[in-house]
Amino acid sequence: MGRQPHVLVIPYPAQGHVMPLMKLSMKIAEHGVKVTFVITEFIEAKIMASMPEKAWWSQIIRFVSIPDGLEGEDDRKDAAKTRETMLRVMPGHLKNLIDKVNQSNDGGQIKCVLADTTVGWVLEVAKKMGIPGTAVTPAGPGGVALSLHIPKLIEAGIIDTNGTPMSDELISLSKETPAWKVNELTWSSPSDPKIQKIIFEYVSSAVQTLRNSNWVLCNYFNELDPWACDLVPNMLTIGPLLASNHSGHLAGNFWPEDSTCLSWLDKQPTGSVIYVSFGSLAKLNQQQLHELALGLESLDQPFLWVVRKDLVQVSNADHEFPEGFTERVASRGKVVEWAPQEKVLAHPSVACFLSHCGWNSTIEGLSMGVPFLCWPYFADQFHNRSYICDAWKVGLELIPDNNGIITSHELETKIKTLLIHDAIKANALKLKEMARKSLAPGGSSFQNFQSFIAQIFKY
Ligand code: UDP
Numbered sequence: 001m002g003r004q005p006h007v008l009v010i011p012y013p014a015q016g017h018v019m020p021l022m023k024l025s026m027k028i029a030e031h032g033v034k035v036t037f038v039i040t041e042f043i044e045a046k047i048m049a050s051m052p053e054k055a056w057w058s059q060i061i062r063f064v065s066i067p068d069g070l071e072g073e074d075d076r077k078d079a080a081k082t083r084e085t086m087l088r089v090m091p092g093h094l095k096n097l098i099d100k101v102n103q104s105n106d107g108g109q110i111k112c113v114l115a116d117t118t119v120g121w122v123l124e125v126a127k128k129m130g131i132p133g134t135a136v137t138p139a140g141p142g143g144v145a146l147s148l149h150i151p152k153l154i155e156a157g158i159i160d161t162n163g164t165p166m167s168d169e170l171i172s173l174s175k176e177t178p179a180w181k182v183n184e185l186t187w188s189s190p191s192d193p194k195i196q197k198i199i200f201e202y203v204s205s206a207v208q209t210l211r212n213s214n215w216v217l218c219n220y221f222n223e224l225d226p227w228a229c230d231l232v233p234n235m236l237t238i239g240p241l242l243a244s245n246h247s248g249h250l251a252g253n254f255w256p257e258d259s260t261c262l263s264w265l266d267k268q269p270t271g272s273v274i275y276v277s278f279g280s281l282a283k284l285n286q287q288q289l290h291e292l293a294l295g296l297e298s299l300d301q302p303f304l305w306v307v308r309k310d311l312v313q314v315s316n317a318d319h320e321f322p323e324g325f326t327e328r329v330a331s332r333g334k335v336v337e338w339a340p341q342e343k344v345l346a347h348p349s350v351a352c353f354l355s356h357c358g359w360n361s362t363i364e365g366l367s368m369g370v371p372f373l374c375w376p377y378f379a380d381q382f383h384n385r386s387y388i389c390d391a392w393k394v395g396l397e398l399i400p401d402n403n404g405i406i407t408s409h410e411l412e413t414k415i416k417t418l419l420i421h422d423a424i425k426a427n428a429l430k431l432k433e434m435a436r437k438s439l440a441p442g443g444s445s446f447q448n449f450q451s452f453i454a455q456i457f458k459y
Contacts, residue, residue: 005456006034006108008098009136012118013043013068015254015280016360017138020219021116022061022252023241024136029060031453034108036101037061038094040068042076043254050256050338063251066093079198091125098129111459117144117216118202120209127212132459134452135206135213139359140220142387143186143380145173145231147206163187163200176227178391184382199379210234215452219363221438221445224431225391236448240367240435243342254280255338261304264334268302268349274415275350275370277306277341279358282377284312286320288405293325295411301351301419302332306339345370352418357384369432371395371424373414375406394428396421 007028011021018039025035039047044065068082069089076082102109114134115122123133137144149171153159158167165182172179182188187203189196210216210233219239222229229235243250265273274296278284284292289312296303312320326335341361344350345368353365354373362384365372372395374385388395396418398406418424438445 004032004034004108005111005459006036006101007112007114007456008036008038008101008110009114010038010094010116010119010122011138012116013040015252016358017116017118018043018047018254019252020138020241020360021114021136022250023243024114024217024219024238025061026243026250027238027241027449028453028456033453033456035061036064036110038064038066038097040090041065042068042070046254047251050253051251061251064097066090066097079195083198083201087121091121094122094125095129098125098131112456114217115209115213117147117206117209120205120212123209123212133213134215134217135209136217138219139186139380140362140384140387141218141225141228141232141235141237142173142177142383143203143359144206144210144216144218144235145177145228146171146180146186146383147203148210148232149173150204151207158182159185162193162197163203164193164196173231174227176391177225177231178383178386180383186380186383188382189378214455217452219359221435221443222448223434223438223444224366225387236452237438238445238449238452240363240439240445242364242367244346253338255308257338257340258336259340261334261336261339262343262347265304265344265347265349270348271351272302273347273349274299274301274303274352274354275339275344276303276354277339277361278308278311278356278375278377279361280308282356282358283310286312289320290322291405291408292411293321295406295408295415296333297325297329298408298412299415301415302334302349303329304334304336304339304344304350306337306341307335308337342368352415354415357381357388359384362388366392366394366428366431367435369429371418371421371428373398373411373418392427392431394424394431396424 009021009025011017025037029035069085070076098110112132113126114136117135117137126133158169159165170179187196187199216235218235218237219241220237221239222237342364345364353370355361357374357376372388374388374395374397376382376385389397396414398414400406437443
């Protein structure tokens with residue numbers, strides 16, 4: 001096999017992107033490939049601050065940071081400014097970094113660049129430097145297929161050039177893949193056209209990204225919906241990407257994990273706990289938070305609820321819950337700011353996952369065989385919900401009332417229904433087994449990953 005090859009990996013600077021690309025990097029490194037993982041300085045500071053102990057993983061993966069050109073936290077809340085600045089500043093820093101690595105004698109030249117599909121400019125830089133590029137999608141194949149289909153949707157007059165729907169037609173890309181409602185597209189944000197335009201730009205850029213890429217690696221296993229994979233040329237499904245497949249602690253959390261919930265889970269009856277998490281970005285308004293709290297309180301079940309500091313727009317955490325809630329549920333409710341999610345989902349005490357249906361959460365829940373209660377917010381989460389509830393039949397959907405609120409009554413009813421739904425439980429276990437087989441020798445994800453690694457060694 002010759003000299004140890006060296007690859008450079010770059011995620012988009014968000015939790016749901018850094019995490020899967022980190023898991024992928026670990027997997028690549030474990031196959032004897034040197035990995036340099038490039039993040040922004042801002043994200044590096046978050047990750048370092050959330051690490052419980054010295055960075056053991058630095059022996060396997062080299063972390064390098066580059067500036068994103070933005071100043072403080074506030075700057076980054078402005079999506080347009082963030083996109084414009086990153087596109088202007090980061091390509092130069094990346095080129096300098098690659099030049100520096102390639103000129104040094106210690107690390108070996110970079111043979112391949114792996115970039116998140118949302119940072120397609122990375123593959124432009126690689127191409128200009130004569131380095132092969134591979135795209136990695138942190139979403140499922142359906143999302144990538146929809147992105148590639150955008151020019152046709154515009155041509156057919158279904159959306160305009162800003163992604164705004166022009167008709168009510170359902171968008172269907174194959175008979176087997178769930179169709180999209182036009183108000184639930186990856187970029188849909190009817191209340192904020194500016195945000196919609198920016199997300200649309202990110203999503204549309206996938207066409208160009210894929211042109212500069214030999215493969216699209218996807219955190220997915222082919223057996224879930226092989227037809228969706230056929231919609232994306234050169235897609236290699238290599239998932240599920242799981243931290244539990246690697247020894248030790250994984251780097252990449254933006255918040256410190258609160259592991260006390262694992263010993264708390266140990267004390268709960270098998271298959272009893274409702275796990276509630278909305279990922280890293282989704283936000284609830286105060287009224288919605290109250291309804292959720294009351295819904296959880298009304299059930300006679302233990303629950304573990306991830307309440308990030310920024311889940312609601314209130315700074316004092318105690319004031320977020322209904323009065324007396326914390327005391328009333330103290331004996332059966334546990335609230336943490338950030339959980340070791342994969343370990344939680346794998347815990348035998350967990351009965352179901354009330355989730356925003358982010359792609360990583362979806363894949364993690366599937367891999368652990370946990371039934372879902374779906375509460376999507378934006379981006380691909382609506383389509384993931386359609387897969388979970390309609391295609392794979394491993395969950396139920398929460399329906400908002402006329403004011404857009406998911407009431408405590410809706411929560412109570414759906415959770416009760418889910419907990420006694422034997423067909424959903426059986427399907428969830430079937431998919432868990434499917435995921436396991438896919439990663440085992442001979443399985444589709446196993447073989448795809450071997451092909452990818454073999455190609456890296458040929459560069
Ligand atoms: N996550 C975690 N602890 C938590 C909540 C989430 O480790 O308390 C992880 C979760 O396992 C997943 C990621 O954060 O890997 C969230 O990604 P996802 O695509 O589900 O949602 P996003 O944050 O992008 O909306």
